[in-house]
Amino acid sequence: EGQMGVAGARIWVFLFVAFQVSTLVTPEEQTCVPGFKQSTFILKVTSKHLRQQVSLGKVNFEDCTDRTRFSFSSSDGRVRAQADGALTVKRPITLHEGHLDFLIHIWDSRGRKHTLPVRLLHQERQRDEDNAEAGMEAQVPVVYFHKSGEGLKRRKRDMVIPPLSVAENYRGPYPHKISQIRSNQDKLWRIHYSISGPGADQPPVNLFTMDQVSGTLFVTQQLDREKQANYTLKAHAVAEGSGTAEDPMDIIVNVIDQNDNKPGFVKDTFLGKVPEASPTNFEVIQVEATDLDEPNSDNSDIRYKILSQEPKLPSDNLFAINEVTGAIRVNAGGLDREKYPEYTLEVQAADMKGIGLTGVAKVILTVTDSNDNAPAFTQASYETSVAENKADSQILRMQVTDWDEPHSAAWNAKFTIVSGDPGGFFSVKTGTNKQEGILSTAKGLDFEKNSKHTLLIAVENEVPFAVALPTATATVVVTVQDVNEAPIFDPPEKQVSKGEDLPVGTDVVQYTASDPDTARKQKVMYRILNDPAGWLNVDKETGVIKVKTPMDRESLFVKDNKYTALIGAYDDDEVPATGTGTLMVLLEDVNDNAPVIEERAFRVCRNKPAPQLLSVTDKDGPGNGAPFSVSLQDPSRSNWTARMNDSKTGIILQLTKALESGQYTVVLRVADNRGRDQDNTVQATVCECTGEDNQCQERVAAGTNLFFINIIRGGILLLLTLVMLILLFAR
Structure with a gap:
């Protein structure tokens, strides 16, 4: 009879659940969605020590196809998942903590991964009544509040249970049972269960709910791990009429990821x-x-x-x-x-x-673009010509082509002269359009030395070739055109030393030039191009330069003892070409200048006269100048003395008598170190003064002026008196 009662109860529960599910399913939900039939799978075992090959249970997966066998995998290597969903022990397992959590993975026919949290739970054998009660409930973890010998007294700390696992996107139905909370006091008291925290009484509110009588924990809708990966709830147990039966307990719900997001x-x-x-x-x-x-x-x-x-x-x-x-x-x-x-x-x-x-x-x-195309000349050879002696002259433009990207470093051309120019007479550069080479003369060419040059010119790019490529070259033949070149003096500047007293008509030097146009056999002739002082003459045929007029080293045309003249040499071509040479005559000094006193007038006091210092100069060079000597000439000797200062470049002149105020002439004969002398006359003004105070001229002038002013004043006063007398008598 008892067994029949249990069987009846099971049937009733099955019918009730079926009825509830049928009333909750909407037409949209009837569409098949692949997934596990549970969100969490609990496997109960009666032993903590599980041997190999022990059968644990079977998971069910709906693929929405005719497939019945799948490729399951277990996150725990000790558990084997077979194709039909059967789980067996692959290697011995010991449940040290009374349970083992692992995951079962599967890929549906659409390639989407599904994951089922599985808990292997050790549970002692129960009485038949307990088994019957357990059979009426869906298999979910049952969690008890921590046992306490203190009765209803509150413990000082909360208890934490192993986390619960719920797969995201579980297809339902909802609300879905995920665990049950039990108190050890439920045999003595009527217990009211509740939860709090985010997801319960805090946003998102009512995502999790709890039956206050049974302590069953529900999730009310699909979870999304990408929004929130876990929830921490607080479980409460309150004895009816007696206050708190248990201390609050933390419940952690981990959301198991499903492959619901594509990369x-x-x-x-x-x-x-x-x-x-x-x-x-x-x-x-x-x-x-x-x-x-x-x-x-x-x-x-x-x-x-x-x-x-x-x-x-x-x-x-x-x-x-x-x-x-x-x-x-x-x-x-x-x-x-x-x-x-x-x-x-x-x-x-x-x-x-x-x-x-x-x-x-x-x-x-x-x-x-990479430099995988070599530039190429549009012609294999070129011919051009240029007049000789023409430097920095453009003589040829060479065009090239390149298939690389225009105006890139792999397209821009760069030219070099490979051979044919050992003397460096030519240069080549790239034109502004970067696709032509411009050949120029770097120096003047000489027709007489080489009338034809053959150059080999290569073209590359600004950057190296990216692959092995041949370098393009072109041959350029440059013909040098002969021109009438001016005769060339050798040396271009000629210097000679001559005495400044060289007689007129005497040869100074022969200064000649040669004609570089040797093939023309032209005659070279000479002329003076620039002779500032007019001292020189040149023989037209021979280039011999002679003295035309006397030269003078002390002339303004001489700088640093050098006199410079420009000599021209010209050929007898129809259009003569003229070359120039510079002649520098270093004039040797001759003692042709006597010393000169610089100060030609001075003033001196008649009383206690101060000595006068007179400077002496000589236009000649140092060898014909100082030290100087001086002597007084008659009649100056009777009133003056003269001697040279210590440097022998100045005369100390001393008045020896108190002469009357007035003008006096002093004659001094001054000679240089070679004895060349001349008389120098200076004017001395003797004033009525004493010592170095020689301002007597100004005082005399000032006194004279005052005398005349007083006479004028007296005359004016006399005239006014006469006018007044005339007016008085007229009345």
């Missing part, structure tokens, strides 16, 4: 550049995708793949991608900007290590 690239389109001459394995660009699913799990473990390449020429595997890093590299040769300037790749990112959900992005690679 997403950080950009819809990636832009990159690849040089056309890039070697194999050259890294071009790196793409990146992210996945909102749980980090460091298969659900977010991304692998990359190139789906397509456009154009597929010259081969469809020009690029490869690192499946882990997303780095795209050159995989084969053949890139050619001139043929295929751009490639578009479609790149895929797939989670579950490449077999899960996918996202795609576009990669546009622009092929940039």
